[in-house]
Amino acid sequence: MNFKFPIDNYIGCRYTNYIGGRYNDRRSKREEFEILANQALTEAVYYILLSLTQQLHGYGIMQNVEQLSGGRVKLAAGTLYGAINTLVEKGWIKALAEDKDSRKKEYVITDQGKDVLGAELERLTELIENGNRILGGVDI
Amino acid sequence: MIKICYKWFWAWDFEREEKWLNEMAAKGLSLRSVGFCRYEFEPCEPGEYQFRLELLEHTTTHIESEQYISFLEDTGVKHVGTFGRWIFLRKKTDGGTFDLFSDYQSRITHLNRILLMIGIVAGFNLFAGINNLAFYFGGQDRNAIGFVNLLLAGMILYGFVKTYAIKHRLQKEQQLFE
Numbered sequence: 001m002n003f004k005f006p007i008d009n010y011i012g013c014r015y016t017n018y019i020g021g022r023y024n025d026r027r028s029k030r031e032e033f034e035i036l037a038n039q040a041l042t043e044a045v046y047y048i049l050l051s052l053t054q055q056l057h058g059y060g061i062m063q064n065v066e067q068l069s070g071g072r073v074k075l076a077a078g079t080l081y082g083a084i085n086t087l088v089e090k091g092w093i094k095a096l097a098e099d100k101d102s103r104k105k106e107y108v109i110t111d112q113g114k115d116v117l118g119a120e121l122e123r124l125t126e127l128i129e130n131g132n133r134i135l136g137g138v139d140i
Numbered sequence: 141m142i143k144i145c146y147k148w149f150w151a152w153d154f155e156r157e158e159k160w161l162n163e164m165a166a167k168g169l170s171l172r173s174v175g176f177c178r179y180e181f182e183p184c185e186p187g188e189y190q191f192r193l194e195l196l197e198h199t200t201t202h203i204e205s206e207q208y209i210s211f212l213e214d215t216g217v218k219h220v221g222t223f224g225r226w227i228f229l230r231k232k233t234d235g236g237t238f239d240l241f242s243d244y245q246s247r248i249t250h251l252n253r254i255l256l257m258i259g260i261v262a263g264f265n266l267f268a269g270i271n272n273l274a275f276y277f278g279g280q281d282r283n284a285i286g287f288v289n290l291l292l293a294g295m296i297l298y299g300f301v302k303t304y305a306i307k308h309r310l311q312k313e314q315q316l317f318e
Binding site: 058 | 194208211212214215216217236239240241242243246249250
């Protein structure tokens with residue numbers, strides 16, 4: 001059964017959101033939700049999602065990420081291909097069915113992917129705030 | 141002028157094979173095609189190209205492999221040769237090193253593929269060797285080819301352990317870094 005999970009209010013009720021329904025459904029949706037709120041994305045995935053807020057093809061993603069990170073993060077083709085497939089599987093990005101036989105397949109972020117990015121940005125902000133408070137020194 | 145070299149590399153020595161292909165490319169010889177123990181080179185500018193190998197999950201005729209290779213070609217990587225599930229890839233040197241993997245997880249996945257392949261071959265040889273020698277030493281009128289199997293299994297196991305050690309090191313790094 002396909003339940004459209006309401007994510008937009010997760011910021012307020014991060015750890016206590018329950019979905020109505022049978023106990024099993026409720027528990028599995030809560031677990032899925034807690035996993036979403038608690039897991040850190042890898043740097044590569046974070047930058048891929050960020051890049052795909054505009055539609056891009058594979059090489060475009062590589063270039064964009066390298067530029068965003070000032071040359072620090074260089075995605076290799078093999079790694080990128082695996083990441084893109086996983087992200088499509090999870091529904092965080094989607095392939096654009098422009099030209100099925102066209103060489104350059106393009107991708108774009110989905111609403112679910114945007115939610116994931118939002119959660120990640122919050123997590124990173126928490127990390128920076130604590131780091132600044134204890135160590136000091138980073139300008140956001 | 142086409143140059144042909146005959147060389148044998150074990151599956152787990154693929155990085156040594158890459159190193160050799162890149163040394164040839166630095167000298168001005170670019171890999172053109174591959175056969176069993178047979179490497180064909182064509183002249184090029186010294187250092188113009190870099191080479192990498194990858195063991196694919198499926199053979200090149202499979203749709204997933206075709207999609208992967210097509211994706212690679214979009215990023216400027218040319219597929220110059222195939223041997224079984226191994227693909228030989230070439231890229232023009234434009235700034236950095238040519239790498240297929242930029243994080244620990246994809247390198248580990250690749251090594252696992254290789255470990256599985258050589259593990260199966262070693263296991264098969266081990267079984268065949270023990271089976272054959274059991275009959276041979278059991279007094280049956282058979283040859284002792286089992287020794288060859290066991291020797292092969294031993295060599296492959298050596299490669300397996302070497303590769304596993306690399307994978308283990310990568311996994312330890314993964315605990316701290318990506």
